[in-house]
Amino acid sequence: MICKYVIALFWLHFHYELTLFMISKYIETLILAIIQGISEFTPVSSSAHLIIVSKISDFELGNLQLDISLHLGSLLAIIIFFRKDLLDIINNKNIFLLIIFGSIPLVIVGYIFYTTNLIDQFRNLKIIAWTTLTFGILLYFSDKIELKKKISSDLNIKSIIIIGVFQIFAIIPGVSRSGIVITASRFLKFDRVESSKIAFYLSIPALAGASFLGINDAFNDQLSLDSIFIFSTLFSFLFSYITIKYFLIYVKMFSLNFFVIYRLILSLILFLIIYL
Numbered sequence: 610m611i612c613k614y615v616i617a618l619f620w621l622h623f624h625y626e627l628t629l630f631m632i633s634k635y636i637e638t639l640i641l642a643i644i645q646g647i648s649e650f651t652p653v654s655s656s657a658h659l660i661i662v663s664k665i666s667d668f669e670l671g672n673l674q675l676d677i678s679l680h681l682g683s684l685l686a687i688i689i690f691f692r693k694d695l696l697d698i699i700n701n702k703n704i705f706l707l708i709i710f711g712s713i714p715l716v717i718v719g720y721i722f723y724t725t726n727l728i729d730q731f732r733n734l735k736i737i738a739w740t741t742l743t744f745g746i747l748l749y750f751s752d753k754i755e756l757k758k759k760i761s762s763d764l765n766i767k768s769i770i771i772i773g774v775f776q777i778f779a780i781i782p783g784v785s786r787s788g789i790v791i792t793a794s795r796f797l798k799f800d801r802v803e804s805s806k807i808a809f810y811l812s813i814p815a816l817a818g819a820s821f822l823g824i825n826d827a828f829n830d831q832l833s834l835d836s837i838f839i840f841s842t843l844f845s846f847l848f849s850y851i852t853i854k855y856f857l858i859y860v861k862m863f864s865l866n867f868f869v870i871y872r873l874i875l876s877l878i879l880f881l882i883i884y885l
Contacts (some may be wrong), residue, residue: 638675638841645679646848649816650687651856652748652788652868653875658736660782661879664734677839678821682845684816687809690853699809700777703842707764711773711807712814715786718777738879740783745872748788751795752865758799758823760806768797776811786815791865801860809853 644662648655662702688695698704722728757763775793787808792802 611823612680612782614721623648634837635840638837641679642677642682642841642844643848645683645845646686646850647852648785649683649849650812650852652735652785652865653871654741654783654785654788655852656785657741657785660732660737661734674838675841677763677840679727679845680816682842683849684813684820685842686846686849687812689818690850691809694806694810695813704764705759705764707769708810708814710766711764711769711776711811714770715776715779715811715815716818719780719815722780725799728780731761734879735883736781738752738883740781741879742876743874744784744788744792745869745876748792748865748872751792752869754795755800756798756800757847758797759802761798763799764807771797772807772811776815779815787812788868801865802857812845851866 610611632695641659644658645655648658699707720740772790772793776786778789780786787805790811791801791804794807799807833873
């Protein structure tokens with residue numbers, strides 16, 4: 610009888626611990642999905658924020674399935690939100706080819722950094738602090754450029770290659786892929802909305818590439834997809850979609866100063882953590 614009570618108590622304790630563990634994993638996943646969704650498409654750097662969270666918490670950010678699902682959710686959001694634009698781009702061979710050409714520099718350099726693990730050398734708070742500050746200042750000055758150009762009439766091979774080369778810097782955490790594309794586009798005199806759209810369009814090959822490499826590694830490691838994968842993909846999609854919608858509304862009405870100020874404050878906090 611005593612033995613049965615001991616086994617029952619052990620099972621209840623185990624079940625309780627397992628339930629708490631699963632709840633904590635879902636909460637962790639939700640937080641990361643929110644971070645990914647908001648920071649992927651705004652000029653603040655999603656990779657930097659995910660690394661910062663990893664430094665101050667016990668989140669398992671190195672989980673391959675989670676990384677794949679977060680990128681996949683953002684990719685689905687951008688495709689569905691811009692589905693009509695993408696159909697127009699596919700039918701417009703000139704714009705389609707320009708987006709491909711603009712993505713080539715990041716794809717080549719990104720693949721080299723990924724396969725050689727060079728990217729790990731940049732995943733620290735000191736680099737994130739300096740890149741957050743430096744590219745925040747660049748974003749500020751680029752946003753003062755006179756508005757003139759439109760994608761439909763002014764995006765050409767020269768401008769997209771320049772933007773594509775700038776996008777390479779996004780490999781470094783803290784730079785922000787969308788931020789550096791918007792910065793380069795603004796320096797080339799595209800208005801805020803057009804610059805944001807260029808950043809969104811170029812995010813599709815970037816996110817697709819990241820998702821492909823992740824899925825390939827998952828197959829090589831024989832990982833199985835579970836409920837956490839579905840949960841994180843769904844919420845990454847949800848918050849990414851909301852961010853895209855309201856960021857476009859924001860840039861139609863306001864400057865990018867809010868994001869510049871945010872980057873300056875974040876870099877200051879990081880400097881205080883690092884140097885004090």
